[in-house]
Amino acid sequence: MRPLTADSLRGVWATLLLPLNADDSIDFGRLESQLATLAGSQVDGLYAHGTAGEFQTLTEDEFDRINSLLAGAGKPFQIGASHPSAQVQLSRVERAATLAPGAIQAVVPDWLPLNERELLEFFRRVAGAAGDVPLVLYNPPHAKTQVGPRQLAGLAAAVPTLIGLKTAGGDKAWFDEALQSGLALFVPGHFLASMSLLGAHGSYSNVAALSPDGAVRTADDLDVERRIGEFFEAHVAPLQKAGLSNPALDKFLAAVGDWADVGTRARWPMQSATPEQVEAARPVARRLLPELFRDSW
Template structure:
């Protein structure tokens, strides 16, 4: 169970590094297996290179196992991020397939091979979310795993039994969203880069295997997350909304321009429902 750093933002969209350092220290003291930065929820596409490096240094200093996302729509920028991230010796580096134009299978393999060469001994995790322009199916996944020995994991939305039956043949660790972890573990998932940890870090760890809690998380999401999603809020905005509902750190709901943010009123409306539906997640503060 891994949790992401979320960017606390000032009114001018600059990162409040004091609040980010406090957030990282709070997460480092939890029961989470590790922390990561620069996924979708970390708004990686908005970061300057100086911000990217500063967040990496902050995360590496927590003493908690950590992974770094080097993702960027540009393959060239991503490769340089991989080079700098590898110097900090994270447990893994998360990468995406370059994302302005879809790539064919040969191009995906070429990208991962060169990226692995730059990463050296640091292993890679392929992040392939549903909105990616290049979708990596289980057959391609197996080919990539065979060709790139340091590719060790897949960060994905998962699938049905037939999908898992094929994807697990790759031998990679398959990590799925936190609100599907209990049910997808029965199909072959190995863990989660968890959105539920945004709501309650320790609660997400302790209730990871509970199908009943998963069912009630789905009920809470249907009441308070899906309406925001339908209104056009992005995944980073939704994860910050969950962190504000959980109230375990001063993250705030603001996301970087031009994305829209959840409101204080929406957060306050959801807090009683979260604690009523999911008391197990909040039994021990965060």
């Protein structure tokens, strides 16, 4: 596809989630079915291998096979080439670039934090490996190296193919500073409506895990955002407090939304939500958030 730019990277993007068999192998039949549903949805694009895609668990053969399917889906797409090892990530970037995605998402290597010189050298080399394919920095709150808003402008100037940032966002002061970088700022789906008013440009959306089309339809609805917060407080926060990982939480949301056969199983050694937790949440989601579900349209 045509490379994205900081100006064209916009909207609600949905992630692929790994449907797993009992032995933790990927059920590629169910993955292709999920991909077909997402390709026919209203989301602005698709991506693979973020945190919710359990990228750190993938073999290189699994990574390549998923990328091939994603590239053939007929929808704008980005590839997460992330890996805790800089060396493995560089290899993933090189292979991902051959599929001509709109952008490649990268994380800062995660075993030890990098200083500013190391951070710059990392992104320069990744950019060289990506060639004409632009980069998006994935910098979640749990990353060892936190790239603050003051660093973004310098990083963007030094690496011209860096076009976007996936971040938890912040307050008005944070956005005012981060926007000086010229990067497209992507925030969590359950904060997109309010953070768009501060300058956010889109979301790699956890709300799309609950309902892909619903996430698009309600992207700027502050009242729906408030009610999503109520639902998360009642049914997601307790799972977080119990120690469930972000991949497990996104699969829980997909099971509650019931738009694809993803399943709740997260790859070993991560825990998974239970069928009982899903069944308890479904009627609450539909009562609080009818705008998200097709049967209410």
